[in-house]
Amino acid sequence: MKTIILTIIFISIYTQIFANDSTKTKVDSVKIVVPKLTVSGNLSISTGYYKMNGLDAPRGQFNPWGINGKINFKTSNGWFVPVTMIYSSQNNRFRQPYNQVGASPLYKNWLVLHGGYRNVYFSPFTLAGHTFLGTGIELNPKKFRFGFIYGKFNRAIENNFAEPDRIPFFKRTGFASRIGVGTKTNYVDLIVLKVADDVNSISLSPDYQYIKPAENLAFGISSRLKIKKKFTFELDGSASAYTRDIRTEAIGEFINIKALDAIHKVFIPRVSTQLSTAFQSAIGYKSKIFNTKIQYKRIEPEFKTMGAYYFQNDIESYTFNPNVSLFKSKLKFNTSIGLQHDNLLNQKKVQTNRLIGSAAIVYAPNENFSTDFLYSNYGITQKAGYLPLIDTLKIAQNNKTLSLNSMYMRIGESTMQTFMLSAIYQELQDLNSRTAIFNENQNWNYNASYSYQNLLSNLDLSINYSYTLTKALDIESVFHGPTASISKRFLKENNLVLTSNLGYMFSQQKIYDYAEKGNVLNASSDISYTFFKKHTLSLNWSLIKSKGVQSFSENRGTIEYQLNF
Numbered sequence: 406m407k408t409i410i411l412t413i414i415f416i417s418i419y420t421q422i423f424a425n426d427s428t429k430t431k432v433d434s435v436k437i438v439v440p441k442l443t444v445s446g447n448l449s450i451s452t453g454y455y456k457m458n459g460l461d462a463p464r465g466q467f468n469p470w471g472i473n474g475k476i477n478f479k480t481s482n483g484w485f486v487p488v489t490m491i492y493s494s495q496n497n498r499f500r501q502p503y504n505q506v507g508a509s510p511l512y513k514n515w516l517v518l519h520g521g522y523r524n525v526y527f528s529p530f531t532l533a534g535h536t537f538l539g540t541g542i543e544l545n546p547k548k549f550r551f552g553f554i555y556g557k558f559n560r561a562i563e564n565n566f567a568e569p570d571r572i573p574f575f576k577r578t579g580f581a582s583r584i585g586v587g588t589k590t591n592y593v594d595l596i597v598l599k600v601a602d603d604v605n606s607i608s609l610s611p612d613y614q615y616i617k618p619a620e621n622l623a624f625g626i627s628s629r630l631k632i633k634k635k636f637t638f639e640l641d642g643s644a645s646a647y648t649r650d651i652r653t654e655a656i657g658e659f660i661n662i663k664a665l666d667a668i669h670k671v672f673i674p675r676v677s678t679q680l681s682t683a684f685q686s687a688i689g690y691k692s693k694i695f696n697t698k699i700q701y702k703r704i705e706p707e708f709k710t711m712g713a714y715y716f717q718n719d720i721e722s723y724t725f726n727p728n729v730s731l732f733k734s735k736l737k738f739n740t741s742i743g744l745q746h747d748n749l750l751n752q753k754k755v756q757t758n759r760l761i762g763s764a765a766i767v768y769a770p771n772e773n774f775s776t777d778f779l780y781s782n783y784g785i786t787q788k789a790g791y792l793p794l795i796d797t798l799k800i801a802q803n804n805k806t807l808s809l810n811s812m813y814m815r816i817g818e819s820t821m822q823t824f825m826l827s828a829i830y831q832e833l834q835d836l837n838s839r840t841a842i843f844n845e846n847q848n849w850n851y852n853a854s855y856s857y858q859n860l861l862s863n864l865d866l867s868i869n870y871s872y873t874l875t876k877a878l879d880i881e882s883v884f885h886g887p888t889a890s891i892s893k894r895f896l897k898e899n900n901l902v903l904t905s906n907l908g909y910m911f912s913q914q915k916i917y918d919y920a921e922k923g924n925v926l927n928a929s930s931d932i933s934y935t936f937f938k939k940h941t942l943s944l945n946w947s948l949i950k951s952k953g954v955q956s957f958s959e960n961r962g963t964i965e966y967q968l969n970f
Contacts, residue, residue: 441481444970446488448474451965453945459957470494483513505536517543525554525581528627530643530683531596532581532712543583550592552583558711561606564613575618576606581712585627596625596643599671600711604651617650621711622672637689642682645710649677681708683716694731700724706750719747724761737767754792757800760784776811786836801836802844819861827852846877863894879917886910888927904931912953923953941967 452470471493478486490506507521519525519541524534532554539556561576579600585593602618609616625643632638656674682705689698706719724743731737741763748756763781783804787794808829815822831848835841849872856867872885888908895901908927913920926948933943942965949959 443479444476445479446474446476447967447969448472448476449965449967451963453961453963456960457957459951460955484510485512486510515545519543519554523554523556525552527552527581527583527596527598527712528594528625528643529641529685530645530708530713530716531598531623531625531627531710532583533710535712535714545589548586548588550583550585550587550594553580554582555580558600561603563607564610573607573609573613573616575602575604575616577602577711579621579711587629590629591631593628593630594626596623596627598623598625598710598712601651618652619711620648620651620672621709622646623710623712635691637687637691639685639687639689641686642684643708643710644680644682645708646672646674646678646680647707647709648673648675649679651675653677679707681705681718683708683718695727695729697725697727700726703749706752719749721746721749735768735770737765739765739767748790751791753790755787755794756790758786758788760786773814773816774812776809779806779808781806796837797839799837803832803834803836805832805834806830819859821858823854823856825852825854842878846875848876849874863899865892866890880915882912882914884910884912886924898935900935902931902933905929914954921954923951923956925952926950939969941969943967 450470450472455469471491473491473493474489476488478484478488486508487510488506488508492504492506505522507519507523509520509523510518519539522536522538523541524536525532525541525543526534535558537554537556537558538560539554541552541554541556543552544550555578557576557578559574559577562571562574564573565571577600579598581596581598583594583596585595587593599622601620604618623643623645626640627642628638628640630638651673653676656676656678683703685700685702685704687698687700690696701723703721704716704718708716708718710716722743722745724741726739726741728740729738741761743759743761745759745761746756747753761781761783763779765777765779767775767777769775785800785802785804787800806829808827810827811825813824815824827850829848829850831850833844833846835844851872852869853871854867854869856865858865867890869888870886871888873883875882886909888906890904890906892902892904895903906927906929908925910925910927912923912925914923915921929945929947931943931945933941935941943963945961945963945965947959947961949957951957
């Protein structure tokens with residue numbers, strides 16, 4: 406991994422030195438190109454302590470430490486090489502370790518190289534930000550779009566009886582490729598993803614036979630188009646063949662079909678292979694005072710790819726979002742309505758339908774004042790799937806939300822004051838008379854805050870008070886209390902900064918005839934000092950102390966040194 410990163414940096418800098426766009430000097434009548442190289446970034450080293458008491462037994466007491474940083478190399482001939490790294494004392498028993506180093510050199514916005522631990526995005530239903538350890542390249546010269554990555558998506562984790570919470574996992578490697586035409590905002594791409602587990606990467610005991618090596622082949626399309634400036638079109642789709650266990654019997658091994666022979670060279674369909682699809686599209690219109698978007702999404706049950714961490718599947722939805730902006734955007738009306746349901750393949754006993762609606766009014770006559778009002782209603786109903794639905798168990802609910810938020814700013818020559826008020830009401834309404842008494846609840850939340858900044862005295866102050874009330878059947882809880890913070894910068898160049906926060910929350914809970922009172926104290930303090938302009942040393946301490954139904958205390962402290970260059 407380190408070799409990969411150093412190689413990328415060396416190639417980038419080497420290319421910079423011998424580029425043809427730079428400063429020229431004469432040595433023995435020969436012109437030598439020497440591009441200007443600038444280096445910037447930061448590096449920090451931190452350590453600390455953690456201690457917890459209460460909740461039956463103290464949790465892990467440890468002294469965490471970590472190193473992280475970012476170094477940027479930039480040349481006058483167009484290269485930009487950001488290198489990021491993180492190394493910590495966190496354990497490495499997971500599929501993706503905490504300790505990571507990576508770089509993505511960029512050349513004039515048309516060439517990107519990847520090396521180390523990276524997150525690359527090709528489309529939402531293929532390669533969608535999954536961390537991998539490897540290499541890659543993205544090319545976008547003129548109207549041509551190309552991308553390719555290869556690496557390890559998950560590392561091998563052996564089972565260990567001494568650590569029962571450790572989950573074994575096979576080493577997972579693969580590639581993703583993208584080819585298309587267009588620009589960053591107007592394009593059509595075709596994507597292929599192939600990732601598989603290495604069955605020989607770990608040895609499993611009989612107790613872990615439920616851990617099975619898998620394989621995935623996915624084809625996708627992604628497009629964004631602008632039509633006559635005001636219209637936009639979006640399209641994303643994928644077909645994913647996912648094999649849950651690559652040790653199962655292959656399909657079509659004894660069938661003499663040329664098409665199957667071609668497929669077998671890339672992917673072998675097996676008894677445990679499932680083919681599923683995902684698709685979403687949208688058409689939008691935008692003008693000075695009106696814009697709207699119509700969206701459609703359909704994701705089949707159990708759709709997944711190894712290039713993304715999670716998909717909400719077995720859904721089909723339609724969404725319509727008309728918005729109006731009046732009086733030079735001082736008054737805005739934002740609305741949304743949508744329909745959604747599951748049970749796409751009629752495999753469930755019950756189908757769940759959702760009606761989603763929201764409307765918001767935003768009024769901002771000037772830079773100093775703004776207020777907004779929001780109403781949303783999320784309705785859920787059910788109907789029979791492949792079996793009759795019993796009315797007693799039928800779910801029919803509405804979840805309503807009303808909110809009002811206002812902000813006022815008063816700006817002087819050297820001071821700024823901000824006042825904020827918010828009120829939120831939420832209600833769960835059960836339309837099934839047989840279950841309503843058990844499910845219905847209401848929630849009220851109020852919040853008021855004031856902040857003050859003085860640029861001459863380098864002083865920041867803020868105070869906040871919140872109140873929350875929740876009611877349900879024979880249950881009532883109240884939480885309220887103030888929070889205050891102060892920050893002060895000292896010395897001529899504000900090298901010394903002191904910050905303190907203090908919050909106290911009262912709680913009262915009533916369950917049937919049992920009442921319990923408690924409180925939670927939150928306190929923190931931070932001091933940082935910058936010396937020689939580039940070096941900063943900071944100390945932080947925080948405390949959480951809770952009394953009541955669950956009494957506990959947490960103490961945290963950190964010390965950090967940071968170098969900026």
